[in-house]
Amino acid sequence: MIKVRREEVIHVEDWAEIRRLHRAEQMPIRAIARHLGISKNTVKRALAHDRPPKYERPAKGSAVDAVEVQIRELLRETPTMPTTVIAERIGWQRGMTILKERVRELRPAHLPVDPVSRTAYRPGELAQCDLWFPEADIPLGYGQTGRPPVLVMVSGYSRIIAARMLPSRRSGDLIDWHWRLLAAWGAAPRMLVWDNEAGVGKGRVTSEFAAFAGLLSIKIYLCRPRDPEAKGLVERANGYLETSFLPGRHFTGPDDFNTQLDAWLKVANRRVHRTLQARPSDRWEADLAGMLALPPVAPPPWWGFQIRLGRDHYVRVDTCDYSVDPAAIGRMVTVLCDNDEVIVLAQGGEIVARHPRCWARHQTLTDPHHADDVMRRGVHRQHGGAACAAAAPDVVEVEQRELGTYDRLFTVIDGGNNQEAG
Known part of the structure; x- marks a missing residue:
C-alpha cells in the first residue's frame, strides 16, 4: 500500500496511481480511498487537477525586500552598476549573497535591448563580419608559409556567405575586400556588424572605416567585448568553413585558396540551411532588394x-x-x-x-x-x-712599378728602404 503524508499532500506517484485506478480500472472514489488509505476528498482533488501536485513552502520575507525599491531606482539610472556599489549606496550591512541574487533578478529589466541579438532579420537589414584564421599553411612565396586571415560576411536574412583571404588585418586591406565582396553582391546591407577588430575599431570605428561607411551610407555596429552571441551567424559560418571546406584540401598559394573557396561557396549557398529550412540562394533576391545601391564610383585606394x-x-x-x-x-x-x-x-x-x-x-x-x-x-x-651620383674623373696614366719594389720598400726582402731611397 502506498503511504501518503499526514497532511494529505500526496506525491506525484500517488496522484498518478489515483488517476490510473479511476480511469483505467474504473474503480470508484470510495474504493480508491480505501485501497490507498487516504480520504475521499484527497482522491477527488487528485482527479480534479490535470497537473501533478507540487509542494510549495510558504514564502517568507527576505531582508532585501525592504530595500528593493532603492535597488530598482539605482538600476533605472545606471543599469550596469556593480552590486558592491549598490550595497554601498543603500547602506547594506548583511551578507552579499542574497543581495547579489536579487540584483541579478532585477537587472535584466533595466538593461537596454541589444539591437543585434535578434534571431529574425529583415531583407537587406545587416551582414555580420568576422576574420577566420584557417589552420592551413599557405605558401606565400620566397620560401615562406603563413596563415593569412579570411574575411567572412554573412547576410542576416538570406544567410548568403561571402569570403576572401587577405594579406593582412590592416584597415586598408579590410576595406578593399569589403568593397570587392559588396561589389560582387551589387549592393550593400544597411548595417555591418563587427566585433572589436583593431583594423575596424575598438569601442569606436576607425576614421578609415567611418569614411567607408559614409561613402556607402551604411552603419557599422561594433559589438560589446565578450559578446559572441551578437554575431552568431558569422561565428557559425566560420565553423562551417572549418569543418566543411578546409578538410583534405591543399593550396599552392592565396590565389589558389580563393579560387577553391569561391567554387565551394557557390555550392554551399545553394544547400538547404538547417535553421531556415530554405536555400540561401532562394532568399537572395528578396535580400538584395532590401539593400542599398552602391555608389556609382568605386572608392579610392584606402x-x-x-x-x-x-x-x-x-x-x-x-x-x-x-x-x-x-x-x-x-x-x-x-x-x-x-x-x-x-x-x-x-x-x-x-x-x-x-x-x-x-x-x-x-x-x-x-x-x-x-x-x-x-x-x-x-x-x-x-x-x-x-x-x-658623381661625374667620372678624367683618365690619368699612372706608372706601374714591379711588385718587388714594394717589398724592398717595406723591408720585407733584402735591400731595405735605404737602397730604395737611394
Whole structure:
C-alpha cells in the first residue's frame, strides 16, 4: 500500500496511481480511498487537477525586500552598476549573497535591448563580419608559409556567405575586400556588424572605416567585448568553413585558396540551411532588394600615404620594400596599395613604380628597369641604401712599378728602404 503524508499532500506517484485506478480500472472514489488509505476528498482533488501536485513552502520575507525599491531606482539610472556599489549606496550591512541574487533578478529589466541579438532579420537589414584564421599553411612565396586571415560576411536574412583571404588585418586591406565582396553582391546591407577588430575599431570605428561607411551610407555596429552571441551567424559560418571546406584540401598559394573557396561557396549557398529550412540562394533576391545601391564610383585606394623619396629609392608597405624609379629621388610621391598591387605616383600622376603585392614578409622587390636605371646614372647604394651620383674623373696614366719594389720598400726582402731611397 502506498503511504501518503499526514497532511494529505500526496506525491506525484500517488496522484498518478489515483488517476490510473479511476480511469483505467474504473474503480470508484470510495474504493480508491480505501485501497490507498487516504480520504475521499484527497482522491477527488487528485482527479480534479490535470497537473501533478507540487509542494510549495510558504514564502517568507527576505531582508532585501525592504530595500528593493532603492535597488530598482539605482538600476533605472545606471543599469550596469556593480552590486558592491549598490550595497554601498543603500547602506547594506548583511551578507552579499542574497543581495547579489536579487540584483541579478532585477537587472535584466533595466538593461537596454541589444539591437543585434535578434534571431529574425529583415531583407537587406545587416551582414555580420568576422576574420577566420584557417589552420592551413599557405605558401606565400620566397620560401615562406603563413596563415593569412579570411574575411567572412554573412547576410542576416538570406544567410548568403561571402569570403576572401587577405594579406593582412590592416584597415586598408579590410576595406578593399569589403568593397570587392559588396561589389560582387551589387549592393550593400544597411548595417555591418563587427566585433572589436583593431583594423575596424575598438569601442569606436576607425576614421578609415567611418569614411567607408559614409561613402556607402551604411552603419557599422561594433559589438560589446565578450559578446559572441551578437554575431552568431558569422561565428557559425566560420565553423562551417572549418569543418566543411578546409578538410583534405591543399593550396599552392592565396590565389589558389580563393579560387577553391569561391567554387565551394557557390555550392554551399545553394544547400538547404538547417535553421531556415530554405536555400540561401532562394532568399537572395528578396535580400538584395532590401539593400542599398552602391555608389556609382568605386572608392579610392584606402591604404595610401605620401613620402619624399629618399636616395634609397625604395618605399615600404607593410613589411616589404618596393623599388621606385630613381628619377623620382627627392620628389614627393604618393604610395597607393590594395590587395593586388602597389603603385607609386609622382607629382602630376606619373606612375614611377608598379609592383604585385607581396604576401611574404620582410622582402625587397626591385624592378629590373629601376636597377638598370641606377647603373646608367652611376648611382651606388652606400651605408644601408644611401646613393650618390658623381661625374667620372678624367683618365690619368699612372706608372706601374714591379711588385718587388714594394717589398724592398717595406723591408720585407733584402735591400731595405735605404737602397730604395737611394
